[in-house]
Amino acid sequence: MHSFALIGAAGYVAPRHMRAIHAVGGDLKVAYDPNDSVGILDSYFPNAHFFTEFERFDRHVDKLRRRGEKIDYASICSPNHLHDAHCRFALRSGADAVCEKPLVLNPWNIDGLAEIEQDTGRRISTILQLRLHPAIIALREKFGTSNKRHKVELTYITSRGRWYYTSWKGEDEKSGGVATNIGVHFFDMLSYVFGSVKRNEAHLRERERAAGFLECARADISWFLSVDSNDLPPEVQGKKTTFRSITVDGEEIEFSEGFTDLHTRxxxxxxxxxxxxxxxxxxxxxxxxxxxxAPITAGHEWRHPSARRTSSK
Structure with missing residues (x-):
């Protein structure tokens, strides 16, 4: 049985990690979060030790190591800007790290983590769950070796309330902004399917929404991301809080289902x-x-998703 620690146990995504650890037969030995709203632990690991002070958490992890009961994996669900430091902590504690997206905020942080991997002999894995989604696997099989250029449009709107802007997620220095916080796994998926990025344009960068254009090896991609419920399509408003759409050459790619067990996978x-x-x-x-x-430039055929739908009727 593999033993786990969890950093960020009170976070939004933490229950998915708890459920996944439980599903794979792991044992959560210890968890940490500065906030103590972690009653969800009772559903999976009621015997896990829990700390609200990192120093006490650190001491407990070290005590386990010295007793020959070291942690095998540290799952990291902390705010984005802390991922780098918490991955370093995990590796230096003798554990492999399992880190939520985005792994880090800037590419040079990856180079630093690679050095820590080499020094410690431990490994960092990140959650790129869309690569495991059946619809995306099929998409890559279909377009991954295409010799044709494709036109792709991505729209992702996931409504967030007023709390969002008060939390760390509303601070660009901590979350990386909307494009990073809710979009990074889509950008991973798009480059995974359509190849490396040749051009990256910013068309809109606001607190609630972002939009841009990517020229990839095999596709021209226009994208729009938002956490504002007012951006939901009229037919969805009042019924759903999330809207996802990916079209390739005008054809909708169905991937509205199949997300529930991707962390376990x-x-x-x-x-x-x-x-x-x-x-x-x-x-x-x-x-x-x-x-x-990037500087904000005029849209590369970019229009708000509602405008695209109106003009296509």
Missing amino acids: SYEEILAGRGFGLEDVRASIEIVSAFRQ
């Missing part, structure tokens, strides 16, 4: 030695980092 792959490592994540981190620095 990710853990299964990691435990089997097939997790996604530092180099797998580099392309998506380069995309979001460059987008944050």
Whole structure:
């Protein structure tokens, strides 16, 4: 049985990691979060030690190591800007790291983590769950070796309330902004399917939404991301809080289902030695980092998704 630690136990995504650890037969020995709203632990690991002070958490992990009960994996669900430091902590504690997206905020952080991997002999894996989605696997099989250029449009709107802007997610320095926080796994998927990025344009960069254009090896991609419910299509508003759409050459790619167990699938792959490592994540981190620095330019045929739907009728 593999033993786990969890950093960021009160976070939004932490229950998915708890469920995945439980599903693969792991044992969560210890968890940490500065906030103590972690009653969800009772559903999976009621005997896990829990700390709200990192120093006490660190001491407990070290005590386990010195007793010959070291942690095998540290799962990291902390705020984005802390991922780098927490991955370093995990490796220096003798554990492999399993880190939520985005692994880091900037590509040069990946180089530093690679040095820590080499120094410690431990490994960092990240959650790139869309690569495991059946629809995306089929998409890559269909377009991964295409000799034709494709036109792709991505729209992802996931409504967030007022709390979002008060939390660390509303601070660009901590979250990386909307494009990084909710878009990084889509950018990973797009470059995974359509090849390396040749051009990266920023067309819109606001607190609630972002939009841009990517020229990949095999596709021209226009994208729009938002956390504002007002951007939901009229036919969805009041019924759903999330809208996803990917079209390739005008054809809708259906991938609205199949998301529920992707974290468990990710853990299964990691435990089997097939997790996604530092180099797998580099392309998506380069995309979001460059987008944050890029000047805002006129849209490359970009229109708000509602305008696209109106004009196509």
